[in-house]
Amino acid sequence: MFTRILTKPPQQTSYDCHVHLLLPPPKPRLSLPRHAHTTAAKPPPPPEPPQDATIAKLVIESDPLSLSETLTNPKFQWTPHLVDSVLKRLWNHGPKALQFFKHLDRHPVYIHSSSSFDHAIDIAARLRDYKTAWNLVHRMRSIRRGPSPRTFAIIAERYVAAGKAHRAIKVFLSMHEHGCRQDLNSFNTILDVLCKSRRVEMAYSLFKMLRFRFKCDSVSYNVIANGWCLIKRMPMALQVFKEMVERGVEPTLVTYNILLKGYFRTGQLNEAWEFFLEMKKRKCEIDVVTYTTMVHGFGVAGEVKRSKKVFDMMLREGVVPSVATYNALIQVLCKKDNMQNAVLVFEEMVRKGCVPNSITYNVVIRGLCHSGDMERALEFMVRMEENGGQHNVQTYNVVIRYFCDAGEIGKGLDMFEKMENGSCLPNLDTYNIVIGAMFLRKKSTDLVVAGKLLIQMVDRGFLPRKFTFNRVLNGLVLTGNQDFAKEILRMQSRCGRVPRCLRL
């Protein structure tokens, strides 16, 4: 059945309206106004200062060869903040982001700030282009803009994420060779990077090896205890807590909150409650984080009543709920109660003057999508924008996913298209969702779109999984698109570890 449909010749279908999106990028539409050519009689009004979104779009659409010239146009008033914003906008188009950074680095007057260097290094390392990353480190040193401990934390984090935890530790140990001092803060940071990436054993060994050299403090112990909690090894977390007390380092409220969260993570609700009571008994100054942990912990475990009780207790005790507290409660109601109540709490927080953030909106939108109410989900998307919250990639991913799951592929693709226009670039998840959806309708033309999306994502510095490549290749071969399949096969062999497009 499947192959019979797919071997039919491609037909013109309604989705063709989306295809233009996936064709080679259009010629730059954003050209600079040419005031120089206007008659001298009336000087034109001063042009609007270019915003980061406009610049990001310009960078994406412009030819790399003319980019340098474009960026040196005196119209652009470069500031570190503007450059950082543009880099953030281009986060999901790493090669273009680096192109932008490198071209602007040749600007006759403007000099990149250390924070822009850090962003660029982060982007290069995320693309696993370590050569570029280190070149940038040397460049920033040569113009005395760093590198800072922050720079090394970024590089270490990227190495760990790429499965190179040992390189990360080497980076930390060699910081001083790059003119950056090792201190307790940077030690705590490397421990945290390892722990957050679940390399807790390694962090603990490093900690035991160097704890006297750096005179470890409560932060170091908290980082390690939190690491054990993250991988649900409460006995180890408690042991670290014990060691801490034995060595005369005073546990803080942060320590208690970490352990409390650990009990919830491991599903030990009674222990969590006992621990909370103990905290109260010891006159520990319980704060909003403690309560948020409880509201979330009980709620996601299905104990909605207890979750609400804790929320009320918090109000009685005069602790003011934060956005995170409301987000926790709303999420709990979305998942374990019903959407009416979740929306009621949303309205209540607004009434009380607590401003919902993008996480709040995304939680509500996801809940509405999940309950099948796409219409209200879209209403909340509008509301989000009206209240100054920009849709982020998570917002789009949720809505696109649910449209596709509901079989409304066209609406999903419309949303995907809207993202590009609204200056929110798709990330790896988005591509996986949309490419996956191209197999649902069993249409031969959908597979061509899948192929084009695959090429686009590689161009933008994402490495698709082997599974994705094979799936698209098989689909194209089965539908008689041999030539296109060959093109994708060539791309696959080219893209290896570092995408070709990175070589500037």
Place this chain on the structure above:
DNA sequence: GTAGGGTTAG
């Protein structure tokens, strides 16, 4: 931006 709470699905 040295540590703790809130967005991912099945």
